């Protein structure tokens with residue numbers, strides 16, 4: 001796969017500006033319920049997905065916009081989804097934490113911490129049984145590494161040699177809980193317990209994430225089993241936008257400043273000539289301006305159809321009495 005640093009920069013920048021625009025829409029009351037911003041962690045989704053094929057499968061997390069966008073979903077339809085509009089990726093019924101786009105291999109963001117790894121492992125296993133040669137990546141936070149469902153996925157993926165890359169986004173906190181207060185042993189040690197190779201990567205450098213992913217994916221495509229990459233990263237903003245209102249005091253200001261000083265957008269942007277970077281920035285702004293306009297101009301779903309589309313088979317649900 002040929003690699004284009006400008007393309008990787010575009011993805012990181014697109015996710016950054018998408019999240020900033022989404023936060024504006026939360027404040028404007030257009031995105032109901034708020035979001036978990038991916039600000040600061042963009043280099044992970046962008047770097048990982050730059051090493052994947054279009055048909056490879058991905059599952060994400062509650063902090064999932066970056067994963068969906070990096071895999072190639074249309075930002076306009078993604079934003080419409082967040083705004084609950086009929087033109088959204090999932091007709092506005094999934095929203096921030098359930099956005100999916102099967103057309104680009106995104107089986108979904110996921111609100112249940114630790115659950116997406118099991119879904120991805122099962123999906124990749126099933127597709128490989130059918131003869132498809134794709135691989136899969138599942139993203140999860142440090143808060144997921146003690147969840148039984150994720151550890152069960154590690155076990156079956158290793159036992160059945162399912163080509164799944166488990167990507168931990170270790171941003172140091174699960175909501176307000178520091179990783180040192182919650183995780184016994186090490187994250188890599190959990191992979192090793194199941195016989196899975198594990199690597200640690202600087203999650204703030206999109207190129208390093210891409211290179212580590214490309215190496216793991218090459219081994220998996222050549223018949224290797226699952227692997228784990230632990231990325232070290234920092235969440236630049238709140239756990240959830242509710243934190244903008246309910247101010248919580250759990251990260252020392254010096255730590256936040258230090259974390260923010262390693263910005264994936266700046267790191268990747270510095271690798272490009274200024275005129276290339278500026279052209280990408282302008283194109284991203286235009287794309288997102290059009291996306292916001294598209295989302296806000298789209299209609300909301302008709303409540304009369306609330307029970308439609310519940311079953312893939314087309315089965316219609318009966319309304320309650």
Ligand SMILES: Cc1ncc(C[n+]2csc(CCOP(=O)(O)OP(=O)(O)O)c2C)c(N)n1
Nearest residue numbers: 063111112113141142143144171173174175
């Ligand atoms: C099974 C489960 N337990 C608890 C929650 C509530 N919850 C939502 S996000 C979150 C923290 C997750 O932390 P981490 O996995 O480190 O991801 P991050 O938020 O740092 O991206 C928790 C506990 C949940 N959604 N699912």
